[in-house]
Amino acid sequence: MKVTLRLFSIAKEMAGFEEREVEVASGAQAGAVLDILTGLNPRFTDWRGSLRLAVNQEYVPEGHLLRPGDEVAIIPPVSGG
Amino acid sequence: MKVTLRLFSIAKEMAGFEEREVEVASGAQAGAVLDILTGLNPRFTDWRGSLRLAVNQEYVPEGHLLRPGDEVAIIPPVSGG
Amino acid sequence: MISLTNEPLEIQRVIASVDAPGAGGIDVFIGTTRDVSRARSVLWLEYEAYEPMASTMMERLAQVAHERWAVLNISIAHRLGRVNVGEASVVIAVSSAHREEAFAACRFLIDELKKVVPIWKREFFADGTVEWSRQVHEQQGITTEGV
Amino acid sequence: MISLTNEPLEIQRVIASVDAPGAGGIDVFIGTTRDVSRARSVLWLEYEAYEPMASTMMERLAQVAHERWAVLNISIAHRLGRVNVGEASVVIAVSSAHREEAFAACRFLIDELKKVVPIWKREFFADGTVEWSRQVHEQQGITTEGV
Numbered sequence: 001m002k003v004t005l006r007l008f009s010i011a012k013e014m015a016g017f018e019e020r021e022v023e024v025a026s027g028a029q030a031g032a033v034l035d036i037l038t039g040l041n042p043r044f045t046d047w048r049g050s051l052r053l054a055v056n057q058e059y060v061p062e063g064h065l066l067r068p069g070d071e072v073a074i075i076p077p078v079s080g081g
Numbered sequence: 082m083k084v085t086l087r088l089f090s091i092a093k094e095m096a097g098f099e100e101r102e103v104e105v106a107s108g109a110q111a112g113a114v115l116d117i118l119t120g121l122n123p124r125f126t127d128w129r130g131s132l133r134l135a136v137n138q139e140y141v142p143e144g145h146l147l148r149p150g151d152e153v154a155i156i157p158p159v160s161g162g
Numbered sequence: 163m164i165s166l167t168n169e170p171l172e173i174q175r176v177i178a179s180v181d182a183p184g185a186g187g188i189d190v191f192i193g194t195t196r197d198v199s200r201a202r203s204v205l206w207l208e209y210e211a212y213e214p215m216a217s218t219m220m221e222r223l224a225q226v227a228h229e230r231w232a233v234l235n236i237s238i239a240h241r242l243g244r245v246n247v248g249e250a251s252v253v254i255a256v257s258s259a260h261r262e263e264a265f266a267a268c269r270f271l272i273d274e275l276k277k278v279v280p281i282w283k284r285e286f287f288a289d290g291t292v293e294w295s296r297q298v299h300e301q302q303g304i305t306t307e308g309v
Numbered sequence: 310m311i312s313l314t315n316e317p318l319e320i321q322r323v324i325a326s327v328d329a330p331g332a333g334g335i336d337v338f339i340g341t342t343r344d345v346s347r348a349r350s351v352l353w354l355e356y357e358a359y360e361p362m363a364s365t366m367m368e369r370l371a372q373v374a375h376e377r378w379a380v381l382n383i384s385i386a387h388r389l390g391r392v393n394v395g396e397a398s399v400v401i402a403v404s405s406a407h408r409e410e411a412f413a414a415c416r417f418l419i420d421e422l423k424k425v426v427p428i429w430k431r432e433f434f435a436d437g438t439v440e441w442s443r444q445v446h447e448q449q450g451i452t453t454e455g456v
Contacts, residue, residue, distance in 0.1 A: 008359055009338050009429035010441045054427070057362035073359055073427070079442035080356065080363075080387060080428025081340050081419060089212055090282035091294045114243025132306035135280070145256055154280070160295035161209065161216075162193050162241060162252050162272060174321050183344045190337040190413075191408065197330045233398065248330065261338065261419060269412050282393075 001068040003027050005033055009052060011074040021038050024066060030055055031062030033072050050077055082107050086114055092132060092155040095122050105147060111136055112143030117141040125139050131158055163237040164220045166211055171239050171250045175278040180235035180257040188260035189268040193252040195245050199295075203288035209242045209251060212280040216240070219279045223271055227256070230270070238271060240281060251283075310384040311367045318386050318397045320370055327382035327404040334408035336415040342392050346442075350435035356389045356438040359427035363387070366426045370418055374403070376415070377411040385418065387428060398430075399422060 002021050012018050015037055016075040024032050030053045044051075052075040053060055059075070064073065083102050093099050096118055105113045111134045120123040125132075132143050133156040140156070147153065163179045177190055225238040233259040237290050241251050254271050258264040283295040310326045324337055332365050381404040388398050391439040401418050405411040430442040 006359065008357065008427065009431075013441075039400055054362060056357075057359075057365055059425075073362065075359070075427050076429065076441070078425065078427050079424070079430040080358070081424040087212065089210065089280065094294075098177075135212070135215060138212075138218055138276070154215065156212070156280050157282065157294070159276070159278065159280055160283040161211070161279050162276040168378070168432075168433075173324060177320060177339065181341070181395065185341050186343050187419075188337075188339040188341060190339065191334040191412075192324065192337065193408075194332050194335060194404075196333050196406070255360065259343070261340075265412065265416050272334075272408060278380075 001028075001066070003033070003066055003068070003070045003072050005036075006071060007071040008074065009076045011037070011044075012046070013075050014043050014047070016041075028066050029062060029066040030060050030066055030072060032066070033074070034062070037074070047076070051075065082109075082147070084114070084147055084149070084151045084153050087152060087154040089155065090157045090160075092118070092125075092128070092157050095124050095128070097122075109147050110143060111141050111145040111153060113145055113147070114155070115143070118155070128157070132156065135161075163239070164217055164224065165237075165239045166213055166216060166242055167239065168241070168243040171241050171253050173250060173253050176237050176239050176253045177255050179237045181254045182234040183259050184259050185234055185257040186259050187264050188255055188257045189261070189264035190253045190256075191252075191268050191272045192250050193272070195247050195248055197247045199285050199287075205286045205288055206247060206249070207245045207286065208284045209240070209245060210282050210284070211240070212243055213242075216279050216281055220275065223274050223279070226274075227267040227270055231258070231267045232260075233258040233263050234269045236254055236267065236271070238275070240275075240279075244280075310386070311371065312384075312386045313360055313362055313363060313389055314386065315388070315390040318388050318400050320400050322395060323384050323386050323400045324402050327402045329381040329404050329407050331415045332340040332381055332404040333406050334411050335404045335410070336411035338399075338419045339397050340419070341381045341397055342394050344394045346432050346434075351394055352394045352435055353394060354389050354398070355431045356387070356392060357429050357431070358387070358389055360389075363426050363428055367422065370421050372391055373421075374414040374418055376404070378414045379407075380410050380414045383414065383418070385422070386451075387422075387426075389428075399434045431437070432448065 023029040150153040256268045403411045
């Protein structure tokens with residue numbers, strides 16, 4: 001199934017893109033997109049512990065089950081304020 | 082000796098004046114002016130516990146020794162802010 | 163900047179006065195006059211001060227705050243005379259490199275100002291009565307009720 | 310009022326937006342951009358946001374503050390895009406009948422905003438380098454150093 005990946009800040013820089021449709025297995029967990037990103041750039045490995053995931057604009061744990069068409073965002077440590 | 086008495090807020094209303102030179106005994110304590118005011122209007126009796134005294138613009142206890150020419154202010158409960 | 167003024171307080175100007183190149187945060191407290199006091203409708207207020215002592219006390223509170231917290235600049239502006247409901251009676255602004263200090267110092271300044279700075283508020287009620295604010299003497303726990 | 314804007318923040322307007330007839334106090338926090346970061350001179354900053362999620366999170370923080378404290382109105386305005394040193398990046402204003410609540414809620418809002426709202430700051434240094442702010446991930450104690 002397809003989900004839309006959205007990247008921000010350092011994650012966007014490391015991946016080299018901002019938004020992309022990616023294919024994940026049916027029943028995949030949100031953490032699967034991190035595996036995809038690590039495949040694209042191994043620097044994601046070091047970052048895995050400090051990236052949060054949001055699905056459809058809600059923070060979720062890595063184990064959250066994805067559905068077709070979900071918007072999955074990679075949220076590096078925030079620095080607003 | 083003479084000191085200048087300054088009154089504010091409710092104390093001014095009760096006394097009926099804002100500023101006045103008063104005569105106190107040489108070596109008098111600041112609290113002496115409260116006795117003078119109580120003589121003018123017995124309502125000062127009820128207020129004695131909640132009036133503070135300032136001499137030359139510094140809070141002082143009732144036992145503070147007055148000097149000639151001091152400015153003695155009667156400070157009712159403040160309500161700024 | 164410490165000020166007592168009969169003019170409307172210029173909030174933006176008070177805030178700008180604490181700006182500093184190293185400031186990471188500014189905390190501002192604005193005291194506004196309420197339309198209801200003790201369940202009665204208020205039309206406007208009047209503030210009077212023992213002016214030189216009030217200025218001295220505000221300067222001293224600012225000094226104490228500077229000693230206790232790593233703050234950059236402090237401004238306190240208090241309005242005197244007639245103040246309409248909804249208008250600001252006091253503005254306190256504190257800048258600091260880190261926000262914790264600005265919050266703590268600003269809170270301290272308004273709390274202490276209300277205890278020690280010789281300023282008095284008179285309330286003009288819709289029913290025609292006029293009363294000196296029945297504030298609690300916080301040090302002594304005595305209210306000024308019944309005057 | 311929750312807003313994300315590329316324009317300079319209008320502090321006075323944000324404050325006015327929380328005014329209420331029953332308000333006795335307004336606490337305002339203004340985040341300003343510093344000229345020095347990790348001992349290096351900063352020229353300007355750029356903020357980017359995951360906009361819809363950032364708005365939603367700010368709305369939710371305001372809701373939580375309303376549930377926890379007796380506050381009247383809350384406004385949060387965050388700036389995006391280029392922000393020069395000394396300019397405000399965020400303004401939070403909270404009005405309440407009694408000042409304690411405004412202070413507590415305002416403090417909560419800026420603390421939580423810095424933890425959960427998806428906004429990122431990039432620093433442009435005088436030495437020509439550009440870096441995503443090395444903020445600490447407060448929940449996890451992980452810094453973003455070394456990227």
